Amino acid sequence: MNWRAVRAVVRKDLKVVLQNKGVSMPMIVVPLVILVALPALAAFAPALQSMPGTPFAGLDNFIGGMPAGLRAELAGLDEAQMMVVLVLVYMLAPMFLILPLMVASVIAADSFAGEKERKTLEALLYTPTTDGELFLAKLLSAWLPALGVAWCGFILYSVVANLAAWPTMGKIFFPNLMWLILAVWVAPAVAGLGLGVTVLVSVRAQGFQEAYQLGAIVVLPILLLVIGQATGVMYFNTWLVLLLGLLFWVVDLLILWYGGRTFRRQQLATQM
């Protein structure tokens, strides 16, 4: 493996992505909304308790409708604390996974399909890199930043959540074990999922927009998790996130195995 060449492609792709506002802006704005604005707003959640027409107005009923495991984890907290923990620890957990997914998809779409669109792929194919090196470099170009954004985001979220909830909680309550697993085990797998699907789509797509839009389908599993938790069908706990991570990793490996088999210079060159 020629690591110098792999690093060169990663360096090139990251530089190009960072120069593209259409690609880099969502990577800044979305994390700020999910990791700063939402948890900061959550600080006001206890105030909603007295407002009629919100789920929090009848918090007891709402909690009563949730799975028993979640009820047990909230036991011992007063109502305001329950609300904060419910929102910051559980409701926003699946939203956090959108970050690595989005970053990986955006960069992968730009790195694979965008390169075709900009007509820079041909020069790259004429270099002595092997197909495997090119494929790995392209994967790392999208996966490493997704991981970086997810982990930095996790640290940022931890700080904002504790600060925002301090008046209610009076202690550092975040992250718990489930979130640590989410960040270290699930987020990289979710990034791999976004990356894998976008790579498969990008091989056939002619441009960034087409690849990104087709690849957006991968957000569906995450949306299902958000809805499932909001409606009380399921809730995130340590075992579930471990299992989810495993499931995502298996899907990643299958997609990347297939992608690696189909990523051939000769296939790409016929599309130029």
Added chain:
Amino acid sequence: MNSDPVIAVDGLTRRFGDVVAVDGLTLEIYPGEVFGFLGHNGAGKTTTVRLLNGLLAPDGGTVRVLDLEPLNDGPALRRHTGVLTETPSLDERLTGRENLEIYADLYGVPRTEVASRIESLLEGFELAHRADEKAGTYSKGMKQRLALARALLHEPDILFLDEPTSSLDPVGARRVHELITRLSQEQQRTVLLCTHNLAEAQKLCGRVAVLEQGRLVALGTPAELARRLGRSQRLEIDVAPEHVPAALEVLEARLGVTDPAQENGTITVIGAERETIPDLVTLLVGAGVRIYGITPQEPSLEDVYFALHGEEVRG
């Protein structure tokens, strides 16, 4: 040719669906040659370059480049080939220098030499003053020069140039011509030149291959091709316009030339050799024709090209 060919192609064929892009191509190219690939758009030139570099798999035939098989030995082969693609294929969001630095790493240029080679190429192609600006801000000619610098960065043994001077001004084009000649003659590097510019091909190429719809329709030196096609030397006789009829009469009566091409007092006699000029002058002067000049013309590659494509030869 004394040495072994650096490129040996036998019956090379490549199809895209029902379209045969390269159809049974057979040729050999030798070290230090500047070899021209001529043909209309879609003739198969670019596809051939891709096949020779292992970017496409052939449907038939065999290819050996530097004694390597491009499809199976692609990475090893591409260390020794440099390609200037039809479009510059630059990362326009990166600076000129960054473009070269990244490709130096991709081509495995020794780390200790990267900076000096890049500096030398930037100087040589007159890009040093804009090296740290984004390539997207460059003019077409500058982009072309940067792409050419990138193709030369790893000092390839074989250089594939697809329309290298298409975006260059006359001065830039002349420098590229000098560079090609120097690479070939002084450094024994092989250059495969794909071009529509027939004058450029005639000036630079020792041999040319003319492709039509993927088939090789002619191969050889421009002079060989002209002979094979019966295109011989011609004379351009410049006479006073009012004396053209008298000159035509002499040419028909004494040389058997009927209906030669003529334009503004210039009569073109095809098939007349340089040695006939003294007698011709004597005859024309004897007939009272005022002669301003007689110029022998070698058959041009343009003549050959148009003859091969069944089109009217100009002049």
